[in-house]
Amino acid sequence: MKELLLLSGLGILSLIAEILNVRKLIYLLVISGLFLNIGLCLHDLGNNELVYGMLKLDNTSLAFTILFSFVAILWFTMAKSFFTDETNLSDHFSLVLFSLVGVFILTSYTHLSMLFLGVEILSIPVYVLAGSDKRNIYSNEAAFKYFLLGAFASGFLLLGITFIYGAIGSFNILQISASSIVSTGLSQKLLAVGFVLILFAFAFKMSAVPFHFWAPDVYSGAPTVITAYMSTIVKIGAVAGFFRLFVVAVSSYSKFDFYSGYTGILLLIAILTITVGNVIAASQSNVKRLLAYSSIGHAGFIILGVAMLSPSTNYVVWYYLLAYSLSSLASFWVLLVVSQNDNSEDISIFNGLVKRNPVLAGTMTIALLSMAGIPPLAGFFAKYFVLLNVLEKGYILIAVIAILSSLIGVYYYFRIIIAMFTGIEETKTGIKISGFDKLVLMLISVILLFVGLAPDFIFGLIFR
Amino acid sequence: MLVLLLILLPVVFVLFNLLLDEKQAKNISLAGSLTTLVAGLYAFYQFSIHPSCSCFVYHTDWIRGLGADFYIKADGINIILVLLTVLLVPFIIQSAHGREIKNPKSYFSLILIMQSALLGVFLAKDALLFYVFWELALIPIYLICLIFGGDGRQRITFKFFIFTLFGSLFMLLAIIFLWLHNPLRTFSIYDFYKVSLLLTAQQQLFVFMAFYLAFAIKIPIFPLHTWQPDTYVNAPTQGTMLLSGIMLKMGAFALIIWLIPIVPLGWQLASKYVILLSVISVVYGSLMALTQHNFKRMLAYSSLGHVGLIAAGIFSWNLQGVQGALYQMLSHGINVVALFFICDIIFNRMKTDTMQKLGGIRNVSRIFSVLFLIALLGSVAMPLTNGFVGEFLLIHGVFQYNTVMAVFAGLTVILGALYMLRAYQHMMHGETNILTETFGEITLNEKVLLLCFAGLIIFFGIFPNTILHVSEEPVKQLIEQVHNATTMTVKHSNF
Numbered sequence A: 001m002k003e004l005l006l007l008s009g010l011g012i013l014s015l016i017a018e019i020l021n022v023r024k025l026i027y028l029l030v031i032s033g034l035f036l037n038i039g040l041c042l043h044d045l046g047n048n049e050l051v052y053g054m055l056k057l058d059n060t061s062l063a064f065t066i067l068f069s070f071v072a073i074l075w076f077t078m079a080k081s082f083f084t085d086e087t088n089l090s091d092h093f094s095l096v097l098f099s100l101v102g103v104f105i106l107t108s109y110t111h112l113s114m115l116f117l118g119v120e121i122l123s124i125p126v127y128v129l130a131g132s133d134k135r136n137i138y139s140n141e142a143a144f145k146y147f148l149l150g151a152f153a154s155g156f157l158l159l160g161i162t163f164i165y166g167a168i169g170s171f172n173i174l175q176i177s178a179s180s181i182v183s184t185g186l187s188q189k190l191l192a193v194g195f196v197l198i199l200f201a202f203a204f205k206m207s208a209v210p211f212h213f214w215a216p217d218v219y220s221g222a223p224t225v226i227t228a229y230m231s232t233i234v235k236i237g238a239v240a241g242f243f244r245l246f247v248v249a250v251s252s253y254s255k256f257d258f259y260s261g262y263t264g265i266l267l268l269i270a271i272l273t274i275t276v277g278n279v280i281a282a283s284q285s286n287v288k289r290l291l292a293y294s295s296i297g298h299a300g301f302i303i304l305g306v307a308m309l310s311p312s313t314n315y316v317v318w319y320y321l322l323a324y325s326l327s328s329l330a331s332f333w334v335l336l337v338v339s340q341n342d343n344s345e346d347i348s349i350f351n352g353l354v355k356r357n358p359v360l361a362g363t364m365t366i367a368l369l370s371m372a373g374i375p376p377l378a379g380f381f382a383k384y385f386v387l388l389n390v391l392e393k394g395y396i397l398i399a400v401i402a403i404l405s406s407l408i409g410v411y412y413y414f415r416i417i418i419a420m421f422t423g424i425e426e427t428k429t430g431i432k433i434s435g436f437d438k439l440v441l442m443l444i445s446v447i448l449l450f451v452g453l454a455p456d457f458i459f460g461l462i463f464r
Numbered sequence B: 001m002l003v004l005l006l007i008l009l010p011v012v013f014v015l016f017n018l019l020l021d022e023k024q025a026k027n028i029s030l031a032g033s034l035t036t037l038v039a040g041l042y043a044f045y046q047f048s049i050h051p052s053c054s055c056f057v058y059h060t061d062w063i064r065g066l067g068a069d070f071y072i073k074a075d076g077i078n079i080i081l082v083l084l085t086v087l088l089v090p091f092i093i094q095s096a097h098g099r100e101i102k103n104p105k106s107y108f109s110l111i112l113i114m115q116s117a118l119l120g121v122f123l124a125k126d127a128l129l130f131y132v133f134w135e136l137a138l139i140p141i142y143l144i145c146l147i148f149g150g151d152g153r154q155r156i157t158f159k160f161f162i163f164t165l166f167g168s169l170f171m172l173l174a175i176i177f178l179w180l181h182n183p184l185r186t187f188s189i190y191d192f193y194k195v196s197l198l199l200t201a202q203q204q205l206f207v208f209m210a211f212y213l214a215f216a217i218k219i220p221i222f223p224l225h226t227w228q229p230d231t232y233v234n235a236p237t238q239g240t241m242l243l244s245g246i247m248l249k250m251g252a253f254a255l256i257i258w259l260i261p262i263v264p265l266g267w268q269l270a271s272k273y274v275i276l277l278s279v280i281s282v283v284y285g286s287l288m289a290l291t292q293h294n295f296k297r298m299l300a301y302s303s304l305g306h307v308g309l310i311a312a313g314i315f316s317w318n319l320q321g322v323q324g325a326l327y328q329m330l331s332h333g334i335n336v337v338a339l340f341f342i343c344d345i346i347f348n349r350m351k352t353d354t355m356q357k358l359g360g361i362r363n364v365s366r367i368f369s370v371l372f373l374i375a376l377l378g379s380v381a382m383p384l385t386n387g388f389v390g391e392f393l394l395i396h397g398v399f400q401y402n403t404v405m406a407v408f409a410g411l412t413v414i415l416g417a418l419y420m421l422r423a424y425q426h427m428m429h430g431e432t433n434i435l436t437e438t439f440g441e442i443t444l445n446e447k448v449l450l451l452c453f454a455g456l457i458i459f460f461g462i463f464p465n466t467i468l469h470v471s472e473e474p475v476k477q478l479i480e481q482v483h484n485a486t487t488m489t490v491k492h493s494n495f
Helices: A002-015 A023-044 A059-078 A089-108 A112-130 A137-168 A173-178 A188-205 A214-221 A224-253 A257-281 A287-307 A313-342 A358-372 A378-392 A396-422 A435-453 A455-462 B002-019 B022-049 B078-094 B104-123 B127-136 B138-148 B153-180 B189-198 B201-218 B228-234 B237-259 B264-290 B295-316 B319-350 B366-379 B386-401 B403-428 B444-462 B465-494
Strands: A049-051 A055-057 B057-063 B068-073
Touching (some): A002 A023, A002 A089, A023 A089, A055 A059, A055 A089, A059 A089, A059 A435, A112 A188, A112 A224, A137 A188, A137 A214, A173 A224, A188 A257, A214 A287, A224 A287, A224 A313, A257 A396, A287 A313, A287 A378, A287 A396, A313 A358, A313 A378, A358 A396, A358 A435, A378 A396, A396 B138, A435 A455, B002 B022, B002 B068, B022 B465, B057 B127, B068 B104, B068 B127, B078 B319, B078 B444, B078 B465, B104 B127, B127 B138, B127 B153, B127 B189, B138 B153, B153 B201, B153 B228, B228 B237, B237 B319, B264 B295, B264 B465, B295 B319, B295 B403, B319 B465, B366 B386, B366 B403, B366 B444
Antiparallel strands (some): A049 A055, B057 B068
């Protein structure tokens, strides 16, 4: 409860910051509020607090909350310029914070109405933010496309919820799970359709193939900071929401006829997402689009991790999200700095970056290596844990496909690395970044290395 | 703790490197590698006195949920590779003395990181840790070749990277497969040795092929060698030395420890074919070396031939073969680094390494020609040089397996003498031409390094037992173990 109040309080505070005349302070307040949020979560671990039967703050949901708060802090550090250009400062803040509330609800809901609310609270601010570069026609297109298709997906979600209610007569996922034991008078068909519809809605939010068509346009149209936000925090929210529904509710129907069909669809989505995302990314020359497609590929790996339901799934998914969000954020950060400097997003802007700014090039290299899954960085272990579960279930073919796709990933990530180290730069001027930014970027690299070397330490901290 | 120190020392000096001035980078790194050398020599000495000292093991939890441990241990086999690594890296670093390097800080730091990762690969006794070090070793060498290499390096180094990564991913699959079949759910190599008893021959063959792919690409063995000549020629000298001197030993070493004892039945089924491939790579490498005009490229192909013989010796899996392989890994490392250094000396002065354009260097620098000859004789396995001991044992080992194979494998010695002496003739003998007249005397640094190499080559040629007696017992044990596993199943199937 405290976390929810804190996040919404911060959102409301930044909305009225103009009136209270504390605009200057708001940045600091938000960052410290997010730190406080992490502290609260760590304190609440193990309490299993129930909030009016609507939310349940169990350890998994708190772990996801800690993760997205941490990523949000880094994101705010990265997006400083987005908030300091003097226009619409406070509504940018409050939009982001409200969408964080949505993510929080998604990580901890027990009631399907909260699921819907969470998705909407998360999405609506992001629709606005995607269009926040008002004079850029592509930004407008992104917002419009995202909104239109997002609304469509919300329709699926609502329809799915209704079907489930029709089958079971309850919105509570714990009760839905319990109904699998006493299944008299249960309409399996209604339930199956309901679950599949919700899966489609989430597949849209996670930008999974074949519901991914909006992603590249929206990602490349939106301002880079918002793209980073969408590909990290929004994705954490969507995955956490789906994870909860799948683990708590859907998986308790594993003995029913429709379950194998459902997991079949899920696996198909995962495999398609991994291969299509990586294959298309390999042919991109716009780095922002490349990262967008690569994030689709990573979504596939995460879905695969969720689908391999095992006792360790929550670790696996959480760890993957941690590794992925940090490296993705770092790479978007570097892209942001470099593209602002050169006014382009083509891969050629990375030529010879190592001479123009070694810290940017170093961080980008580590982030890309991590996303490519090279040990001992976090990204390797993330993929490794997923593959371990896949092989444990005996899906050798899926493991081979996933491995070959990540080899394609190596190809396009290395194009950027090669450009940075050997390309001949078009503009010889160095790129300046502040000492603090430099520090945070190096911190992210160190975390990526450390999380890879000592995953046990992180697990011990969060999943006590 | 001593073994942990070996891995950490180079990294500590990398930190010094980052903190201190760019100009000092080479000296700091040299100091780092020399400190590691002292530690390594001490470890080797200690090991030959009482190998059961607890300082040779470091074992602690790493990822508890998976049963992966941080488990490193020196034994009679890997201590030789450790010796090779600590011995060569100071030479490799010092060989850059007086050469112009764009960005010495990162260059030498990468070499030291590479050293640390290589030591990790050799010492690791936990499969996951081994895999992590294995991949970790790839990154610095990739960056060394990418940043400091010659023209067209983007494409060549990328090919190298994709090749090796492709192989390693299959190794990863095999490791996970073994882990899933391990009732103890650990990655310890000693538990993996027991897993083989639970696997059918078919499963073992699958694991064998997955591992073989990774190791054969690294060694490299025909037909997976295509990345090698270009990468060697294109890499900066120190990169080539690291690749040919130490890195390709990773693959051969892994064959001994991580492949054959883990899947003995897989080896039994596949040994014919893998030895054949190794022998093909011996003959192919030697013949290709004969046709080269470029000295560096010739060395690359000759290296292919030599390591092919090492692999053949290992796959024949008898005492002479494996012992010879271990010894030859050490000798080949020393010889090939010396030869690449000579190549660098020539190229640095003449700006070419096309052999036909050179000639008569002997008349200009006598001492250089003598030292070159010693390194060359080591490489062509002249008695009283280190190469002789290794190649003799290797051919002896292959002979016990199959006579015909041994005859073809023996070609490496004959053809080796042919192309090496021909190269020497072209470059050193004959009349000096306009180009080679400017060769001048070699510098003191070059002289000292070459003298050290010559000393090592002759020392290991005369006293092979310093090395061989250390590895004899563990090699015998491993061979025994595999022998038991294979004969047991034969009885079983008869029954």
